[in-house]
Every structure is written in structure tokens, then in C-alpha cells.
Amino acid sequence: MTAYRDAVRTALQTLLREDPRVFLMGEDVGRYGGPYAVSKGLLKEFGEERVRDTPLCESTFVGAGIGAALGGMRPIVEVMTVNFSLLALDQVVNNAAVMRHMSGGQFEIPIAVRMATGGGKQLAAQHSHSLENWYAHIPGIKVLAPATVQDAHDMLLAAVEDPDPVFIFEHQMLYGMEGPLDTEATPPSPWKAAIRRSGSDVSLIAYGGSVHKALTAAEKLEKERVSAEVVDLRSLRPLDRETIVGSVSRTHRAVVIDEAWKTGSLASEVSAILAEDAFYELDAPVVRVCTLEVPIPYAKHLEEAALPQVDRIVEAAKRSVGGG
Amino acid sequence: MTLYISRDHALDLLRQMIRIRRLEEKSVELYSKQKIRGFLHLYIGEEAAGVGAMRALREDDNIVATYREHGQALVRGIPAGEIMAEMYGKANGCSGGRGGSMHLFSAKRRFYGGHAIVGGGLPIAVGLALADKMKGEARVTACFFGDGATDEGEFHESLNLAALWKLPVLFLCENNQYAMGTALDRHVSDSDIVNNPPAYGIPSESVNGMDVVAVERAVHNAAESVRETSEPRFLELRTYRFRAHSMYDAELYRSKEEVEEHKKHDPIANFQERAMSDELITQSDIDTIEADVAKEIAEAIEFAERGEWEPVEDITRHIYARDLS
Numbered sequence: 001m002t003a004y005r006d007a008v009r010t011a012l013q014t015l016l017r018e019d020p021r022v023f024l025m026g027e028d029v030g031r032y033g034g035p036y037a038v039s040k041g042l043l044k045e046f047g048e049e050r051v052r053d054t055p056l057c058e059s060t061f062v063g064a065g066i067g068a069a070l071g072g073m074r075p076i077v078e079v080m081t082v083n084f085s086l087l088a089l090d091q092v093v094n095n096a097a098v099m100r101h102m103s104g105g106q107f108e109i110p111i112a113v114r115m116a117t118g119g120g121k122q123l124a125a126q127h128s129h130s131l132e133n134w135y136a137h138i139p140g141i142k143v144l145a146p147a148t149v150q151d152a153h154d155m156l157l158a159a160v161e162d163p164d165p166v167f168i169f170e171h172q173m174l175y176g177m178e179g180p181l182d183t184e185a186t187p188p189s190p191w192k193a194a195i196r197r198s199g200s201d202v203s204l205i206a207y208g209g210s211v212h213k214a215l216t217a218a219e220k221l222e223k224e225r226v227s228a229e230v231v232d233l234r235s236l237r238p239l240d241r242e243t244i245v246g247s248v249s250r251t252h253r254a255v256v257i258d259e260a261w262k263t264g265s266l267a268s269e270v271s272a273i274l275a276e277d278a279f280y281e282l283d284a285p286v287v288r289v290c291t292l293e294v295p296i297p298y299a300k301h302l303e304e305a306a307l308p309q310v311d312r313i314v315e316a317a318k319r320s321v322g323g324g
Numbered sequence: 325m326t327l328y329i330s331r332d333h334a335l336d337l338l339r340q341m342i343r344i345r346r347l348e349e350k351s352v353e354l355y356s357k358q359k360i361r362g363f364l365h366l367y368i369g370e371e372a373a374g375v376g377a378m379r380a381l382r383e384d385d386n387i388v389a390t391y392r393e394h395g396q397a398l399v400r401g402i403p404a405g406e407i408m409a410e411m412y413g414k415a416n417g418c419s420g421g422r423g424g425s426m427h428l429f430s431a432k433r434r435f436y437g438g439h440a441i442v443g444g445g446l447p448i449a450v451g452l453a454l455a456d457k458m459k460g461e462a463r464v465t466a467c468f469f470g471d472g473a474t475d476e477g478e479f480h481e482s483l484n485l486a487a488l489w490k491l492p493v494l495f496l497c498e499n500n501q502y503a504m505g506t507a508l509d510r511h512v513s514d515s516d517i518v519n520n521p522p523a524y525g526i527p528s529e530s531v532n533g534m535d536v537v538a539v540e541r542a543v544h545n546a547a548e549s550v551r552e553t554s555e556p557r558f559l560e561l562r563t564y565r566f567r568a569h570s571m572y573d574a575e576l577y578r579s580k581e582e583v584e585e586h587k588k589h590d591p592i593a594n595f596q597e598r599a600m601s602d603e604l605i606t607q608s609d610i611d612t613i614e615a616d617v618a619k620e621i622a623e624a625i626e627f628a629e630r631g632e633w634e635p636v637e638d639i640t641r642h643i644y645a646r647d648l649s
Contacts (some may be wrong), residue, residue, distance in 0.1 A: 073455045
């Protein structure tokens with residue numbers, strides 16, 4: 001069994017060993033070993049040229065990553081967390097996403113940007129955001145949310161190989177999670193959703209950290225004779241409409257779980273896809289289980305109440321099935 | 325003051341400045357005829373800065389420019405026709421009609437745009453220089469930006485990062501005295517912009533941006549220093565924009581007298597006068613250049629007029645390497 005953080009590190013090592021164009025930069029990725037200990041030991045193996053500690057200037061080091069990608073490198077930029085990535089949004093939205101199109105296809109920006117996301121550690125309102133939907137809104141970039149140890153590894157390899165800018169959101173609660181890792185197997189396409197558990201009564205559609213809550217909810221539901229299918233979106237842009245619609249066409253009910261606030265969320269987008277493409281398959285209204293529309297509070301009981309939890313998913317699924 | 329340059333050199337500098345001026349004057353006409361739309365930011369008055377700088381750089385150097393970049397693009401070698409077609413929004417424009425006046429690009433000429441978020445190009449330039457340094461390429465990345473960009477956090481962050489990592493960036497601040505409509509002394513606490521870079525350990529110098537020869541010398545020296553040391557340098561090119569910020573600007577923030585005063589330092593008229601008094605060129609040379617340029621611009625317009633509109637079906641091209649839909 002391998003920890004999620006170690007799977008990311010293994011992928012980083014492979015990339016740094018195999019491709020001289022690859023380098024890693026970000027805040028405290030070197031001497032500190034990465035804020036989540038993902039890059040521990042990499043400075044020693046690859047040196048300061050290729051494992052670069054940056055100043056605290058998100059906008060400029062993300063922009064410099066874009067520039068280095070334009071200049072023929074394959075940068076991996078770690079922005080400590082999505083919360084700090086807001087300082088770099090100009091470079092993401094106005095440069096990374098548009099330069100290929102705005103130049104008539106003359107330039108390519110093969111950059112991979114990794115960041116931690118999500119709440120659950122009592123880090124309060126400035127360190128607990130889930131803003132994947134902001135990124136998934138933007139044409140010109142791609143967005144991945146690895147929920148498993150295998151995906152944490154495979155998706156980073158795929159992102160660096162990809163000719164387009166790819167943003168990877170690693171849920172901060174997953175870094176210590178252990179799971180199987182096969183570095184020899186041919187990985188599935190990162191742009192397709194995965195059925196993590198098959199079921200026939202209701203589809204629980206989730207991504208990132210919420211996938212595991214959905215799986216736990218599915219186990220609980222089974223005890224109550226509700227067969228839940230769990231869909232892991234994996235890629236948030238592009239969204240795999242086919243798998244989403246396919247699952248709901250079998251179960252005829254959908255609960256969408258998203259750690260973002262409900263308004264304007266990816267859960268809303270998935271719901272809209274179901275309304276557009278699976279309307280006549282639905283036997284019950286789509287239910288969204290999202291974070292309450294409050295800044296994430298510090299106190300444990302309040303934070304737990306704000307974020308989507310297993311019980312809320314179970315309750316939503318039962319409501320969906322019962323309401324059919 | 326004697327110029328100390330050759331006749332051919334003088335003719336080239338003059339020709340480049342006149343090309344920019346006439347292209348832009350024609351652009352204004354075409355804007356009023358609605359052939360060109362969107363934002364059109366004119367460089368008129370600032371030609372010496374762009375021509376001096378671009379002539380001092382090598383063909384292999386990287387260029388990152390702003391939304392007021394017609395001059396740099398033209399001197400870099402992007403054909404006038406492709407620039408005009410881009411402003412028309414035609415498929416034969418240098419960005420395929422997707423960029424317009426503010427977003428001129430040319431990969432093969434290492435012209436990385438055409439950036440219209442003030443300060444947003446600086447981190448890109450730092451990254452291009454980082455790539456060159458890591459690959460061992462002795463190339464300079466020249467980054468143009470205006471005085472308004474010095475207000476931005478990305479300006480200070482980029483200077484810091486370029487100095488910290490010793491990256492071969494030549495920062496070229498075209499100080500035209502206004503951040504859109506806000507005068508220099510109303511948008512920076514210290515209007516002596518050259519005082520900023522030394523705080524990051526970057527050598528910094530100010531040059532008369534209305535004097536093409538002075539700019540060319542200063543940029544040449546600074547670029548060679550960047551090339552030798554692989555460390556950043558900073559130049560302030562003091563210049564002045566004769567026209568409005570864009571075609572929408574009623575110029576309520578400055579007086580006509582102020583503009584007229586600056587027009588006495590017209591970089592083209594002054595250079596012609598000096599070159600003639602040094603007996604490097606004659607009126608007949610100027611007439612020849614004007615005739616050549618008039619022909620070039622007429623052909624550029626013809627090229628743009630002849631250009632095709634990209635089919636709407638192709639609208640999703642170039643968003644990703646492969647279409648995702």
C-alpha cells in the first residue's frame with residue numbers, strides 16, 4: 001500500500017528522472033520538503049536548479065511557469081493551496097488559458113499546476129476553500145481531481161505529458177490515505193469519469209475528497225437495501241458527460257456531492273447536464289449535497305456541519321429513492 | 325549634438341520610425357471607417373523608444389510587449405500586412421484574427437505578444453528567461469511595459485524573482501508619463517522610476533526615450549550586460565504619447581498645451597533634423613522613405629482587405645492542442 005503523497009512523489013521522481021525539461025517550483029517544495037511532504041527528498045536527488053523554492057509571489061511564479069513552458073520547458077508548479085492560487089488567477093485566466101487561441105495557435109503552454117484543496121482540518125475560512133469550479137469554468141485549461149492513490153500518480157504523469165495547461169487539485173485530507181499503486185500498469189484516460197462502485201438504485205456523483213464520503217455512504221445505504229453507484233468525475237474539465245448520463249440512465253436517480261458551495265458549483269453543472277441529456281431517464285429530482293453557503297468556520301462541530309458529510313449523502317439518497 | 329552613426333544606420337532608424345507613424349496614422353483612418361474595431365492604442369510620439377530598443381536587440385532574443393505594441397511588432401519583422409489584417413480581424417492576420425491590435429504574436433520571430441493586462445507580461449518574461457537559463461541559451465528576454473505597470477504587484481515580484489534567480493531579463497519601462505489617464509506623480513509615490521530596481525539589486529538607468537540613438541545605445545549596452553552576466557537590467561525610456569490612450573479617450577486629464585509642448589520633441593522630426601544637419605541624409609532620402617512606406621502601407625491595407633474571414637465553424641480551433649468537444 002502506498003500513501004497518496006508518496007504516489008505524487010513517485011510520479012514527480014519519474015518525471016524529473018526521465019525528462020530534463022521537467023522541473024518543480026513552488027513555495028517550500030525544496031528544503032522544507034513540501035508543505036504536505038510531497039516533495040520530500042527531491043531537492044537532494046535533483047538539486048536546486050530543478051527543485052526550486054520560490055518567493056511568496058503566486059502570480060509571478062505561476063506566470064514564470066507559463067513563460068518557461070512557452071520557452072520549451074515542462075514546469076510543474078506547486079501552488080501550496082487553492083486559497084493562495086487566487087493571487088495567481090490573472091496568470092491562469094488571462095495568459096495560460098488564452099495564449100494558444102489568442103495567438104492563432106502559435107503557442108503551446110505545457111504547464112502542470114498542482115495545489116491542495118478542500119476543508120476538514122479546522123483551518124478556517126481562508127484555508128479551506130474548494131474552488132475547483134472556478135478553474136473548470138475556463139476554456140483553454142484542463143482540470144483534474146485525483147481521488148485515488150493510483151490517480152494521484154497517473155494524473156500527474158498525464159498532466160506533464162499533455163500539451164495544454166493542466167491544473168491538478170489534491171484534496172488535503174487525502175495525502176495520508178493509503179491505497180494500491182501500480183506504476184507499471186497502463187493508466188486509463190485521465191479525462192474519463194470512473195465508476196468506483198456499481199449500483200442500481202441511485203448514482204452518487206462526486207470528485208476528489210467527496211468520492212470517499214460517497215463510497216462510505218454507499219456502504220451504509222447497502223445495509224438499508226439501497227444499491228448506490230458511485231461515479232468519480234476525475235476530470236472536471238472536460239467533464240465526461242457520457243459516463244455521468246450513462247450511470248443515471250441505469251439508476252434513474254442522482255445525488256451530486258461537491259465540497260464547493262452549491263450556488264454555481266460543479267454540482268450545478270452536473271445537474272444541468274442531467275437536465276439536458278437525461279431528463280427522461282430521471283425518476284426523481286436531482287439532489288445536490290454541497291457545502292453550506294457560509295465561510296468555513298473554525299470550530300470542529302461547525303466545520304463538520306458546513307461540509308458535505310456521509311449522513312447528509314445517505315439522507316439525500318434515501319430521499320431520492322423514496323421520492324421516486 | 326552629433327549623432328556618430330553611419331548614413332545607412334540613420335536611414336534605417338528613420339525608416340523604421342516612419343513605418344510605425346504612417347501605419348498608425350492610417351489605422352486611425354481605418355478605425356473611423358470601422359474597418360478596425362475594439363481598442364486601438366497608438367504609439368505615435370513613442371517611436372524612438374520602440375525602434376531604438378528593437379534595433380539594439382538580436383533576432384534571437386525574446387520579446388514580450390504590451391497592448392501598445394504595433395511598433396515593436398513591425399520593427400521585429402512581422403509584415404505590415406499581417407499586422408493590418410490582424411487589426412481587421414482577418415484570418416491572414418498575424419494572430420489569425422483572434423487577437424486584434426492588442427495581441428500581435430509571432431512564434432517564429434520570438435514575439436510573445438501583445439499583453440493587455442498591465443504588468444501581466446512581466447512574469448512571462450521571467451519564465452522565458454528561466455527556460456533559457458536552464459537550457460543554457462545565451463539569449464536576452466526583453467520585456468516592455470509602461471509606467472503604469474510599476475504600480476502592480478507583479479512588477480515588484482518579477483524584479484525580485486529575476487534578481488534572486490539571476491535571470492537574463494532586460495526590463496524596458498516605456499514611461500510615457502501616464503497610466504492611462506493618471507499622471508505619473510499621481511500613481512507612484514516616487515516618480516523617479518529608476519529608484520525601484522536597485523531595491524532588488526538590479527542596475528537601473530534612465531534614458532531620453534525621444535532620442536532613438538540614445539535609446540539604441542542604452543539598450544544595446546544593457547542587453548550585452550544581460551547577455552554577459554545572465555542577470556537582469558532595467559532601463560527607463562522616458563517618452564510621451566502624442567495621441568489619446570485609446571480611441572475612446574477624450575483626454576480630460578491633460579491640457580492641449582502640455583501635448584503641444586511635448587510635440588516639440590517629436591522623435592521623427594528631431595532625428596531628421598539632426599541627421600540632415602550632420603549631413604547623413606538629405607530631404608530626398610526622406611522623400612524616398614516616405615514614398616516607400618506609403619506604398620508598403622497601401623499594400624498592407626490591400627492584404628488585409630483581401631484576407632478571408634475565418635469560418636465560424638472553426639471558432640473552437642486553438643483552444644486546446646486537440647479539440648475536446
